[in-house]
Amino acid sequence: MGGGRRRFIQGGQGLLAALILGQACRPQRSGATDRPGVLVIGAGLAGLAAAHSLARANYPVVVLEARDRLGGRTWTSTHWPDLPLDMGASWIHGLRGNPLTALARSGAVDLVTTDYDNDLIYGPSGQPLEAQELAHLARLGDRITTALVAAQGRDPDQSVRAVVQAALDWAALPLADQQRVDFLLNSTLEQEYGGSVSQLSAHWYDDGEAFPGPDALLRGGYQGLVRVLAEGLDIRLQQGVQAVDWSGREVVVTTNQATYRAERVVVSLPLGVLKSGAVEFSPPLPEVKTTAIARLGMGMLNKCYLRFPRVFWPDTVDWLEQISSPPGRWTEWVSLVPSLGQPVLLGFNAADQGREMETWSDGAIVASAMAILQRLFGAQIPEPLDYQISRWQSDRYALGAYSFNALGSTPAMRDHLAQGLAGRLFFAGEATSRQYFGTAHGAYLSGLAVAQQIRQGYR
Ligand SMILES: Cc1cc2nc3c(=O)[nH]c(=O)nc-3n(C[C@H](O)[C@H](O)[C@H](O)COP(=O)(O)OP(=O)(O)OC[C@H]3O[C@@H](n4cnc5c(N)ncnc54)[C@H](O)[C@@H]3O)c2cc1C
Incomplete structure (x- = not known):
């Protein structure tokens, strides 16, 4: 499991309070900000990048993650304590100009090239x-x-x-x-x-x-990058999202544990999870999106x-x-x-x-x-x-490794998948990246792009 769980994850307390009070939670505004509250679904690189960027711009952000760990399809196993190893993404592909290279440097993560x-x-x-x-x-x-x-x-x-x-x-x-x-x-x-x-x-x-x-492995694993992004964020673990109701001005997100409300919601669910229909959207997602979800391939x-x-x-x-x-x-x-x-x-x-x-x-x-x-x-x-x-494949929160352009799909479908809805529902994740699909940097950049859309919409 990823070793990124530190004091910044406030897993149990907020949830417990919500259940006891029988109230829906929402990202809290402090007096210092009037920015809309944002819920981010998924604590993989896309969701964390979006949350990190928005939190730095003073948006109240809560991240909901179904697993009991961070990183999603980047998962550094510490089963061998002397040798942390990545079970998901291993490499930063193409170090030059890759935003993950700078992120690794900012977190003092050591990079080791392979050829x-x-x-x-x-x-x-x-x-x-x-x-x-x-x-x-x-x-x-x-x-x-x-x-x-x-x-x-x-x-x-x-x-x-x-x-x-x-x-x-x-x-x-x-x-x-x-x-x-x-x-x-x-x-x-x-x-x-x-x-x-x-x-x-x-x-x-x-x-x-x-x-x-060149391509590089991260000594210590991808958890080094996950830590940098997650620092200081309000992340609720073991919150399996079941439904997203975006019919009203506030979006209502129901998990297996609680109900959350926010003015903006970022969906960074893997394509495999979207395909499975495990999360119900109401109203249903428009056809252009459901077509993209059905036609793009989820690889292994x-x-x-x-x-x-x-x-x-x-x-x-x-x-x-x-x-x-x-x-x-x-x-x-x-x-x-x-x-x-x-x-x-x-x-x-x-x-x-x-x-x-x-x-x-x-x-x-x-x-x-x-x-x-x-x-x-x-x-x-x-x-x-x-x-x-x-x-x-059998990981219910991934249902595959990463997306590919299947026969019957077109690259424009990734743009359809990425399109925001009604100014309040936004989509990120590697599958939404037309340029860099299937990669860790594609996921990261998609998260930054969504954060920018939200900031622009607010302005
Ligand atoms: C074996 C393997 C090797 C790879 N190798 C590389 C590599 O070397 N280099 C590279 O660049 N890329 C690689 N990749 C691809 C890269 O890992 C992914 O593209 C990237 O991590 C995806 O990030 P994401 O944020 O889009 O999705 P994810 O990381 O999957 O994040 C989505 C999050 O949503 C959560 N979630 C799912 N369902 C729910 C729900 N109902 N409620 C709440 N949360 C939910 C998930 O648990 C997850 O944390 C590899 C992937 C795999 C599987």
Whole structure:
């Protein structure tokens, strides 16, 4: 669990008072401010960024969070006290110009870069690919890119898989090349976007932007950033929001514990939660929004950390990749030796593979990971001392990892999702970010954008 709970979280007391008095709570105005009170639903990066920004501008803000911890899909586990590790977002992607870089600096969070190009790719035989095999893989990669670029200029939209299979004459492609193509599609697209290539829109899957510069892990984990944002805020934990009534001048938010009222409400619920209908809006959200919620995809990425007594893999590379069978199973591994100096491997499973494996027992997941590692490094490798596994699909407050541009969606739908309603209901979260969807910085920036909308509306 994230270790960000400090004195600034006033979990129980406010709630208890409300229940005893039988009254609805609202963000309290002090004499110093006449600004409208704001409720923020969700204490992930988007909600915290909005609340932090508004609180600094003297708005009375209360954050309602369903979990008993902060950070949402950034979650630093302290299960290994000497080695805090991120079960959700791990990297700041692109340090240059990325607002999270400045945030990390302001919180004295140490950043450790890793490099995608510092990698080794293993073939089906379990041996690292030779130069000739790497060149063959690169040629297949070029054919995939050419096919997808061509498809982006052509109607109708198709899934990435349909485009690639047609362009590469799939049925006639040798089995070994099919395996290589599946590897490329998984390692470059499914692991990044979380959506299955059968569902990713060929037109829009990559319709986002990225910050330049290296990627960096946060030593101590993302909780370092969460702490900076949460400091001083009034955050109520274990407040699962069930209903949002925005029919009147004040918005009424009902949780499993209490009723809250405010002039403005920021909804930073994950797309998976919006899709589930777990939170009832009255009046219902307009069709343009419900269409966006239905059509945008919610993707999957799960992590499995294995902690070993010693390093038995090449100790200078960041990434170990393998052409796997079945496709997409344990394709990508990160070694924490170069970055954190620890004998820990982090294996990923994305999209369909991630979703399926999540239903397995811990024992079965670890056994499956170990079978792959034995194929690559020999039967004599040591058993892990311990493991940590994420399950984002069955997490009821996430219901998936992050959003992707699915076949049937368009980037404009993210703008529809982001649009405020009636000057009192506002929307943030990674899925509302057209430029930076699926990322921690996208979530953060969406929170800042909503805070700015509220400030502008007030002025
Ligand atoms: C495995 C994984 C790896 C990732 N890796 C990276 C990475 O390396 N770099 C990167 O930039 N991004 C990464 N991401 C994406 C990034 O974590 C997310 O985009 C970002 O954290 C989303 O923030 P958010 O505020 O939009 O949503 P969330 O963090 O999900 O916040 C929403 C909050 O709402 C709460 N909530 C849900 N339902 C209710 C309810 N009914 N009532 C009240 N509260 C509720 C949730 O508990 C949560 O705290 C990764 C995500 C995952 C899952």
